[in-house]
Amino acid sequence: MHSPTIRLSLNFWVAINLLAYYNVYGIDMKLLPPIEAGAIPNLFVEISNENPSLLTTAALCAEGIDESLYNNFLSFLCRRGGVKGQFIIFRSKHLTFSHISVKEIEAFGQYLRPSNINNTNILLHKPTWSSSSQEIQTESFGATDGSYRSYYLSTNHNHPWLRVDMLKTYKVFTIAIQNRDPLSENRNLKIIGLISDYQHFNIHQSDMYSKKCFENQHPFESGEYRAWNCMHPTPVGRYAIVYLPLQESFSIFQMEAYGEEIANDDLSPLPIIKADRNSDNGSFDDRDAEQQYSIKAVDQLPFNVDWQQVYFSCTGNFKDNHQEGRFTIYLDNVYLVRQIVLLSLLPFNTNNFEDVQIAVENSFMQPQRQFCHLATTVRREHELYNCSLIGDRISFYKIDGTNKIRLCEVYVLGKKQAYNSVDLGTVENATMIFSMEGSTPHMNSFCDYSTNELFFQLKVYHKLNGVGFTLMETKSFTSDKGLQIFGINEKQEYILCSQFRNLLKITSPTPFTFPCSSEIIAKYVRIFSSSGSFRACNYYVISKQVVNNLIVNYRLEQGASSIIPSLIYATETNLSLLDCYKSCIKDDKCESFAYSTESKACMSSKFEILSEARDHLTTSTSLSYSVMYKKYVVLSLVCNGN
CATH class of the missing domain: 2.60.120.260 (Galactose-binding domain-like)
Known part of the structure; x- marks a missing residue:
């Protein structure tokens, strides 16, 4: 040496x-x-x-x-x-x-x-990306890898830059750089350092999206280590950026920063304990299996190059024959996940991470996916995927295309305080499904039908914060309003729980959960697809609690219409209207009934006559019928005189 x-x-x-x-x-x-x-x-x-x-x-x-x-x-x-x-x-x-x-x-x-803390380099082993690099061995990771054997070198172009994701928000006091070679002595003379809250912006607009830390005005010798105290007011942000305000190639050995963390409990790096995949086949044909262990995606080493002279810190998954490939990152507890940071392989290739479904999952409940993002393509080697989902693992799913998932490092950010499993709620399955196509009720486990609109019923009212179902086949919900999910409250008001516009691509029946934007008290749920019919079953909700403070009122309608026969589960004869009413009250299954004044027949139904579905739940008749159905009222509203 x-x-x-x-x-x-x-x-x-x-x-x-x-x-x-x-x-x-x-x-x-x-x-x-x-x-x-x-x-x-x-x-x-x-x-x-x-x-x-x-x-x-x-x-x-x-x-x-x-x-x-x-x-x-x-x-x-x-x-x-x-x-x-x-x-x-x-x-x-x-x-x-x-x-x-x-x-x-x-x-x-x-x-x-x-x-x-003030002497800890907050850029060491943090993910980087840059405007360009001359060759694979001079990519941006060399500026924060802690080794003076590697370095960063851009191509010659206007305003070359290097950016570092510190993964937390810092008040940055100092930025330090070790200059590289004699050529850098002159070209780094005008180097500028910035701190920003923005991942990506045009460097020509840095005044709008960042705060200046320093601007060098003095000769910067070859091999010299120099630190600049940031200008006042001290800049605060998540991203550290250095650039040259001229056309030149940009090269440094190492970049460091020193500062004080600004605590943000809502967006903190979450503890990762392991990673695995559903295949032993790595995605790099020229690398041995032991070089592609899945743990390399979470080893905190952002060396995102496939170059024999550098420690290989990337991994992936490969599944052929139209099978679904899975790569999963596990957290040490259940958290509210707000952001997933992905560092992709260089040289940059969109096929490395194309058409990958990113999901947040929860092992404390039945297996289910919460859709975070569909990465149709990767725009740059450093990508952010934002969502607000509760879970203890993040999975990447890939079908078809190259069948490969290639990634170098994954970071998960979210709410620092872990969730108690008791606070997550429970899975409550639907008791009956009513499809608006065919006006036919179905058992929850029946999957062999398609519909673009349906209602499903729960046993009782719940305070719910999510709705889910098992999707039977690939479905695109991208047109018009996509997939809309409503909770129907005790006033028969339709409260939007979730709206989804994206492609759900699967190879086998797969459960998906759609979190509600806010908690809803409901016993009935309406699901409507403006993107055409879909095939699903096993509907459920995530219930925070059963709502017991409800009293029941009844609404009576008289006219030439009755409840459709497919919703009738019991018929009694020779009863008066009052006896029919009493029979429904005593039966917890009875949500509505139809009474024929001519035949004195009392027909009980498990389904409430919902206002939006009235035309589908009732049928015209030449006889005179009385239709009565339950109307629930929150007890507190009754007590307040409302």
């Missing part, structure tokens, strides 16, 4: 960040000849707990003496008891330069505690 020559003076230093707080006892150096005359006595070592680029003073560890040099080994023993700090700083006593060639440096001491 090439051994660097270090140039030192009183104002030019080299520092080692120990990444934690130590009591340093001493430092050993292996030097390479020739050793410049007088260089050793001029050397001295300092220890600091602050970044030396922002520091004016530090504690002396030791000074160099010729007698401590033996066989090209040089030792510095810190004063008795050691010196505490995080940074080891090498300087020379003179303003003129001393040069030494170093093969290896070792420090020994005692670990004391983690680094101070």
